[in-house]
Amino acid sequence: MTANHPVNCRYYYADFHRGRELEECRLIKRNPESRPWRRALCDSCPVPGILNHTNCAEIALEATVTRKWGLLERVEVFAVCAKHLTELDDPNYCPKCAASE
Numbered sequence: 001m002t003a004n005h006p007v008n009c010r011y012y013y014a015d016f017h018r019g020r021e022l023e024e025c026r027l028i029k030r031n032p033e034s035r036p037w038r039r040a041l042c043d044s045c046p047v048p049g050i051l052n053h054t055n056c057a058e059i060a061l062e063a064t065v066t067r068k069w070g071l072l073e074r075v076e077v078f079a080v081c082a083k084h085l086t087e088l089d090d091p092n093y094c095p096k097c098a099a100s101e
Helices: 039-044 047-053 095-099
Strands: 012-015 022-025 059-068 072-081 086-088
Touching: 022 039, 039 072, 047 059, 047 072
Parallel strands: none
Antiparallel strands: 012 022, 059 072, 072 086
16 A cells, blocks of 8 residues: 555546545656556655756656666656647756746
C-alpha cells in the first residue's frame, strides 16, 4: 500500500475502492521505454516541484525511471515548452516565456 504521506502530483493515480490496490504514475506509464514505476519513486520525483515552480505555462513533460550506479532508481524528466516548441535545459525556466512576460 502507499507510504505514510499522500502524493501531491497530477500524474499520480490510486484506486483502493472495494479492495482494489491500483497505484500508478500516468506520466511514466506513457513512456514504454521506462523502467517500471514504484510508489517509492514519488518521494524523490522532481515533477511536482517542476509543475509548481516553472515559469512556462504550457510545459510538456516526459518522464522515465533510470538506474544510477546500477542500484539507485530515480525519475528523469524531459521538458518542452509547447508554446515556443523549445526543449528546456532547466524545466523550471523557459527563457522565451520569460522574455514575453
